[in-house]
Amino acid sequence: MARYQDYPLSIYNSYNREKEIFTPLHEGHVGMYVCGPTVYSNVHLGNVRTFLTFDVLYRYLIHLGYKVRYVRNITDVGHLVDDVDEGEDKIAKKARLDNLEPMEVVQMYTNDFHNTLALFNFLSPSIEPTATGHIIEQIQMIEQILNNGFAYEVNGSVYFDVPKYQEAKGNYGQLSGRVLEDLISNTRELDGQDEKRSPLDFAIWKNADERHIMKWPSSWGIGFPGWHLECSAMSTKYLGKEFDIHGGGMDLKFPHHECEIAQSVAADGVAPVHYWMHSNMLTVNGQKMSKSLGNSFSPSELMTGNHHLLKKGYSPMTVRFFMLQSHYSSTLDFSNDALDAAEKGFRRLNNARKSLAKLSYLSGPMDEALNKEIQSSLNSAYLNLSDDLNTAKAIANLFDLATRINSMAGGKLKPGALSEGTFNRLKQEYEQIINDILGLRLEESDESGMMDGLMHLLIDIRQQARKNKDFATSDQIRDTLSALGVQLKDGPEGTSYSIE
RNA sequence: GGUCGGAUGGCCGAGUGGCUAGGCACGGGUCUGCAAAACCCUUUACACCGGUUCGAAUCCGGUUCCGACCUCCA
Structure with missing residues (x-):
């Protein structure tokens, strides 16, 4: 009997705002997707917290006896610095500033991300797909959404039609608790939004001008995919149209995850995720x-x-x-x-x-x-x-x-x-x-081999001194070691040591 | 402004109606040549005002303060 039957897992599902007993789609198997980083700068501790949550979840699911496919993407398409058409993409901007190829920027920060996670003892995901490696899948998904009538093309860009989607499916805003009318009345006036039929619409394909470095050909012209799309395309590819767990930071709930749901429903007709999990912020x-x-x-x-x-x-x-x-x-x-x-x-x-x-x-x-x-x-x-x-x-x-x-x-x-x-x-x-x-490994640098031999020698000498009531010598040994960060502990079974 | 969430003892942080959370710090004790570590004991709570209830940190209403999202963000 698998452990998950002895200790059934319950998960707070952000979608319903309720704690639910976790039941995977396929008995004994779990598909889990977590939004990874945009690799245009070094990861910081706040990022680490989110990935830690899902590292522990991954470890625990495995421990419970599930067979887990854990997908965590790398966002290596730059996307825009702001929501303005003229906005430069983040990776391209970084590349220009540092005089690098965009892919050099991507590689550099992907390496940094991996090194950091290794430092914190994270397990590697089962699949770590990149957005640039899945342009075709993203284009196919855009076509599906267009064919189903939930998107429209303007000047080489494709926008997701939120009001139309809402009319047909009526669940936009469910995850993040937004009401469409409120969203509309609170939309800021930004430049370059005249292409959109509604300010709520979001780009799923963006036309790229000559200045843009990261761009790909498509039937709508040269451009790049919208940010929200990569996660929908890659989760569908590796976990299916429906899968068990989707995780990410709280700050991705809206608009990112809300849009992911809309895209998948618009493309495939089913809500993709059974359990949404959001990790809170480090402050x-x-x-x-x-x-x-x-x-x-x-x-x-x-x-x-x-x-x-x-x-x-x-x-x-x-x-x-x-x-x-x-x-x-x-x-x-x-x-x-x-x-x-x-x-x-x-x-x-x-x-x-x-x-x-x-x-x-x-x-x-x-x-x-x-x-x-x-x-x-x-x-x-x-x-x-x-x-x-x-x-x-x-x-x-x-x-x-x-x-x-x-x-x-x-x-x-x-x-x-x-x-x-x-x-x-x-x-x-x-x-x-x-x-x-919990993934908490011991960190002691060197508690074996020569170090251990030397320590026992010192402990023996000190023990001898103590026997002879030569406390000057015994204290000298203890205090000097203490200053070096080695702590002696006298107990009934003899003296042991630990390294700080 | 809209939406959502939070306010717990010296610090961090669990906890959703009655039963010690836990860690750190503080105090007392045991052990020790002295210490450290360890063990035992102990003190300091639920932002404020009302309400519901036999009983509220926990539920409801109001107030104040803080935060997140609404624009890229884990």
Whole structure:
């Protein structure tokens, strides 16, 4: 029996605004699409948070026993800097400024994106399609939409006819909670919109002038596809007309995801996504982290602490842990105090985890209550993860277990107080939850080999000194190591060490 | 302006009607040659005003403040 039957997953579906039991289209299989980055600049920590949410979801789905196809695109068509016809495309602009080929820009920032995700221990998606690699699919989709009468061509551009779509299907605005009349009355007056029949219409193919670098031939002339279209085309290609989960940042809900739904319905007649998931924003002093506000950190600034808003640097795993301590649907505020607290908490969790790995079972007098408590904490961790991916609550369960593990490591509790089955389950699942599901790997640089030998030598010398009551020597060893970032811990079983 | 969401203790952050969230910090204790780590105990809450209810942080109404989206944005 697969784990997903023991711990059925529920997901808050943004489309209905309700938490629902997750039932995939095809038993045992999950198709999941997440909107990836536009590769015209370095990713920042806010971007990382969104991808983290879906990395953990992906890991958890796999752990539950699903076979998952995870598609996350790379947007490498530039799209416009603003919504004006004359607007330059973002990648072309960057290329011009840096005197590069557009594809050099794309490659550079795609590499940066991959490096960053690797740093934070993200799993690779099953398929990572690029928009430029799927121009044909996008053109085909535009043709379908045109054939079905939900788009019109003007001067080599094709626009999606929102009012007409609304009349026929009536669901535009459902996802984002917009009302068409409100949208119309609030539309800003922008230049170059005279081609559109309604200000709500959006381009699915855009005519390109000579200045445009990234452009392709089509039956409507030379141009490039609209931004919203690539996700519809690529999700359809790899996951089908209907698929299970679509994720992305909250800020993509409107217009991007709303338009995706409209395009798919207009082309194929069915709503594409069964469960919409939106990850909330990372904030700094209460404001969304974004490049334009100048309050974003790059991963390297974060690690070195080399940023005016940071007091010191933090490791990627510390940040990952920090983010997982909140729920993905809440905004999370980024501050030095919060990071400091997370760093210490994470160290505590890791210490417990390492202690547990070293413990072995010795039968002894059973403690039924404790045995039950451990089982129930492990069950809770899974139930919380299955409850709309509540990593915050699952981590609280892990800390409860950390207290018991530490008691065992300190000799206050004996492993024999647990049944052998419980002990083995704890040992296996504790590490699984932290490492496989939450993706929190140990970061110690070098705790083996020569380093370990040297440490044991020092510990032995210090032990000898302590025996001789030569505390000057023993303290010198401990304090010098401490200054180097190595912590000695005297316990009943002898001295151990950990590296900060 | 429109739409949506938020306001929890010193800090971060879960929690949707009654049952200790958790982490960090603070205080006390145990252990230790001293420390650190660990363990035990302990303190500080639900923006404001009304209402519903036997009972509300949680539901309803109002007020204030904050944010997101409405234009590219994870």
